[in-house]
Amino acid sequence: QVRLVESGGGLVQAGGSLRLSCTASGSTENINAIGWYRQGSGKQRDVVAAISTGGSTYYADAVKGRFTISRDNAKNTVYLQMNSLKPEDTAVYYCNAKEPNPGWSVPYNYWGQGTQVTVSS
Numbered sequence: 001q002v003r004l005v006e007s008g009g010g011l012v013q014a015g016g017s018l019r020l021s022c023t024a025s026g027s028t029e030n031i032n033a034i035g036w037y038r039q040g041s042g043k044q045r046d047v048v049a050a051i052s053t054g055g056s057t058y059y060a061d062a063v064k065g066r067f068t069i070s071r072d073n074a075k076n077t078v079y080l081q082m083n084s085l086k087p088e089d090t091a092v093y094y095c096n097a098k099e100p101n102p103g104w105s106v107p108y109n110y111w112g113q114g115t116q117v118t119v120s121s
Helices: none
Strands: 002-007 010-013 018-026 033-039 046-052 057-059 067-072 077-082 091-099 108-111 115-120
Touching: 002 091, 002 108, 018 033, 018 091, 018 115, 033 067, 033 077, 046 067, 046 077, 046 091, 057 067
Parallel strands: 010 115
Antiparallel strands: 002 018, 018 077, 033 046, 033 091, 046 057, 067 077, 091 108, 091 115
């Protein structure tokens, strides 16, 4: 099993910055991607950014140019640097790790407990 622990959420004014951290532990050898998702009140959970084992990155259109995802393999940690925050960024942010699911095209997903990010206007 894989355990994911997030930290770094909090309250910030519009235009401010936060840095989220996700540390993975357990049987992480088969994980091939780690990402951040967010879910606002009454909304669906959507991917924000992701990074693969090869180092390629993905960003949702809403955060391009403002958020940066990075990793520290030695620490088994992935970071999400969030700059120029907007009120619409307010959500619970979840760390996600994927590993192959043999016999099925959809990978297995591990999730952290989530960390609240609130951006005031």
